[in-house]
Amino acid sequence: MAASIVESVMSFLGPQVAGQVASQLGESTETVQRGLQASSAAMLSGIAAKADEPGFLSQIFGLITNPANSAGALSSLTSGLGSPVTGAGSPLGELGSRFLSSIFGARQSTIADAIGQTSGLPSSKAMSLLTMAAPLVLGALGNHVRENGLSASGLANSIKSEASGLQRFLPAGLLSSLTAAPAYVANQTAKAAGAANRWLWPVILLAILLLGVLWFFNRAKAPVTETVQNAANSASSAVSALGDFFKTKLPNGVELNIPQFGIENKLLTFIQDTSKPVDPNTWFNFDRLLFDTGKATLQPSSQEQLDNIANILKAYPNVHVKIGGYTDNTGDPSANMTLSSERAKNVMDALVSSGIDPSRLTSEGYGDQYPVGDNSTEEGRAKNRRIALRVTEK
Numbered sequence: 001m002a003a004s005i006v007e008s009v010m011s012f013l014g015p016q017v018a019g020q021v022a023s024q025l026g027e028s029t030e031t032v033q034r035g036l037q038a039s040s041a042a043m044l045s046g047i048a049a050k051a052d053e054p055g056f057l058s059q060i061f062g063l064i065t066n067p068a069n070s071a072g073a074l075s076s077l078t079s080g081l082g083s084p085v086t087g088a089g090s091p092l093g094e095l096g097s098r099f100l101s102s103i104f105g106a107r108q109s110t111i112a113d114a115i116g117q118t119s120g121l122p123s124s125k126a127m128s129l130l131t132m133a134a135p136l137v138l139g140a141l142g143n144h145v146r147e148n149g150l151s152a153s154g155l156a157n158s159i160k161s162e163a164s165g166l167q168r169f170l171p172a173g174l175l176s177s178l179t180a181a182p183a184y185v186a187n188q189t190a191k192a193a194g195a196a197n198r199w200l201w202p203v204i205l206l207a208i209l210l211l212g213v214l215w216f217f218n219r220a221k222a223p224v225t226e227t228v229q230n231a232a233n234s235a236s237s238a239v240s241a242l243g244d245f246f247k248t249k250l251p252n253g254v255e256l257n258i259p260q261f262g263i264e265n266k267l268l269t270f271i272q273d274t275s276k277p278v279d280p281n282t283w284f285n286f287d288r289l290l291f292d293t294g295k296a297t298l299q300p301s302s303q304e305q306l307d308n309i310a311n312i313l314k315a316y317p318n319v320h321v322k323i324g325g326y327t328d329n330t331g332d333p334s335a336n337m338t339l340s341s342e343r344a345k346n347v348m349d350a351l352v353s354s355g356i357d358p359s360r361l362t363s364e365g366y367g368d369q370y371p372v373g374d375n376s377t378e379e380g381r382a383k384n385r386r387i388a389l390r391v392t393e394k
Contacts, residue, residue, distance in 0.1 A: 004158075004162055004165075005044065005141070005144055005155075005158050005159055005162055006041075006044070006162050006165055006166060008140050008141070008143065008144040009040050009044065009136075009137055009140040009141070009144075010037060010040065011140070012074075012136050012139070012140045013033060013036045013037055013040060013133075013136065014033075015029055015033065017036070017136070018030075018032045018033035018036055019032075021036065021129065021132055024128075025121075025125050025128060025129070027121060027125065031119055031120055031121060032119075032121075032129065034118075034119045035115055035116075035119035035121055035126060035129045036129060036132075036133050036136075037169045038115045038118060038119060038169050038170060039115055039129055039130045039133035039134075039137075040133050040136070040137045040169070041166040041167075041169035041170050042111055042114075042115065042130075042170060043099075043100070043103055043133070043134065043137050044137070044159055044162075044163070044166055045163055045166050045170065046103040046104060047060060047103060047156070047159050048156075048159045048160045048163040048166075049163075050103070051156040051159070051160060054349065055349050055352050055358055056102070057152050057153070057156055058152060058352075058358045059102055059352075059358035059359065059361070060099070060102060060103070060152075061152035061155065062357060062358050062359025063095050063098060063099050063102070063138060063359055064138060064141050064142050064145055064155070065142070065145065066095055066359060068091035068092055068094075068095055069092060069095055069138055069139060069142040070142070071142075071143055071146070073091065073092040073139065074092065074135075074136075074139030074140070074142065074143060077092055077093075077135060077136065077139060092135045092138070092139060093135050094392075095135065095138055096131075096134035096135030096136075096137075096138050097131070097134065098362045099134050099135075099137070099138045100130065100131065100134040101362050101363075101364055102362060105341050105345070105363075105364060105365065106337050106338070106340075106341045106364065106365050106366075106367075108127070108130065109123070109127065111130065112126040112127040112129075112130050113126065115129065115130060118170075141155070241261070242259035242260065242261050242262045242287060242288075243259050243260030243261040243262075244259070244260050245257050245258065245259050245260075246258065246259075246260065248265075248268070250311060250312065250315035251315050251316070252314065252315045254311050254314070254315060256308050256311060256312075258308060259287075262287050262288070262305075263284045263285060263286050263287055263305070263309070263389065264305070264308045264309065264312065266284050267284050267309070267312060267389065267391075268312060270282070270284070270391060270394075271312070271316050271319055271391065271394055278391055278392060278393060278394060280390070282390060282391070283324065283388040283389065283390045284388060284389045284390070285386050285387070285388045285389075286305060286309075286347075286386070286387045286388065286389065287305070288301070288302065288304065288305040289302045289305060289306075289347065289387050290302050291343055294339070295339075296339060296342035296343045296345075296346050297346070298346055298347070298350060302350075306347070306350045306351065306354065307354060309351065309389070310351050310354035310355065310356055313351065313356050313360065314355065314356070316394070318393065318394060319360070319391060319393065319394045320360045320361070320391070320392045320393035320394075321360065321361060321362075321389050321390060321391055321392060322361075322362045322363065322364065322389070322390045322392050323344045323345075323347050323348045323351075323361065323362070323363040323364075323387065323388075323389055324344055324363070324364055324365075324366055324387070324388045324389070324390065325339075325340035325341060325342075325343040325344030325345075325347075325363070325364070325365040325366065325387055326340055326365075326366050326367070326368070326369070326370060326371075326384055326385065326386050326387070326388065327339060327340050327367055327368050327384065327385055328368060328371070328375050328380075328381035328382075328384040328385050329368040329371070329375045329381075329384075330375075330381065333367055333368060336367040336368050337365055337366075337367035338365070339365070339367075340365030340366055340367050341363070341364065341365025342365070343365070343387060344363040344364060344365050344387060345363045345365075347363070347387055348361045348362070348363040362392070368384065371383075371384045372384060372386070
């Protein structure tokens with residue numbers, strides 16, 4: 001029985017495994033071993049940093065305890081030569097990809113760059129190394145959980161207690177970039193800032209009030225009426241484009257009222273058609289989700305469609321899905337990437353709140369990548385601001 005999680009993980013990253021990976025990357029065994037250790041330490045540190053986030057721990061533990069993450073799968077992964085080391089195409093490799101995405105999300109390239117700099121690897125090879133390390137770390141954690149009979153909270157507590165010991169494997173400064181400051185630190189900082197600036201609020205509120213009064217008495221009523229009417233017409237047009245609503249009964253007896261051309265009917269058709277395999281390029285766009293402008297907060301009107309998707313997933317328990325978030329190209333690309341990631345994660349969290357096992361879900365933000373409309377027009381930009389769903393298992 002390993003004395004610690006760090007030892008459990010690092011024991012799988014010896015010269016034998018590092019040598020196999022090094023032969024694929026065309027690098028020295030020592031360089032690759034340093035990179036594997038840094039990649040593994042980054043993942044463990046990422047888990048420790050996010051362990052207290054709602055839904056995160058159950059999602060990670062679901063991947064760790066997934067039946068595909070067996071001792072035999074890990075043994076096969078570490079003993080094979082060539083491509084099997086990457087886990088490509090294997091169930092454990094797929095779990096590793098989801099594991100990596102759950103921890104780092106859109107920051108994977110940033111983490112890989114830091115690992116590459118400290119280990120002397122190009123960024124592209126460092127990203128490959130990070131991808132190869134993910135199923136190894138996932139498998140090592142699975143073994144540790146089985147051998148020590150750990151629960152999700154027990155695993156999290158163990159990782160957090162050992163987090164300081166991971167620093168020797170991490171590139172300088174990487175630990176602080178894995179996540180924001182711990183919640184209690186952020187709260188104390190916010191409280192201190194609030195106390196220091198509390199006297200400013202009356203001035204700010206008075207200014208806002210005066211501006212509101214000026215706007216009220218000077219606004220042009222006709223354009224406002226026109227804007228409201230245009231928004232109403234746009235919403236009505238969007239709903240009518242979905243076709244007639246009809247009732248359909250799911251295998252578990254739940255009855256849904258869904259539109260003919262909506263995501264629910266498209267998803268059901270895809271799931272039920274056994275001739276259609278899982279396809280990495282087949283995405284279904286949500287059509288009745290609304291967020292607060294510029295924020296990741298879902299509006300209450302989105303709940304109906306979220307409930308429908310949750311009911312479909314409950315009726316087909318073998319189905320796994322990925323949620324993708326997208327924006328138009330307006331504004332800062334980094335901010336767009338963050339917003340798209342947060343929106344996709346909030347949709348995933350909403351499905352978890354509706355009773356879907358987190359291990360069946362992943363999310364990722366793509367920012368302004370993969371546009372489906374012309375960003376030079378408002379209509380095209382509206383199409384690009386979307387949340388989509390892809391079936392990864394069925």
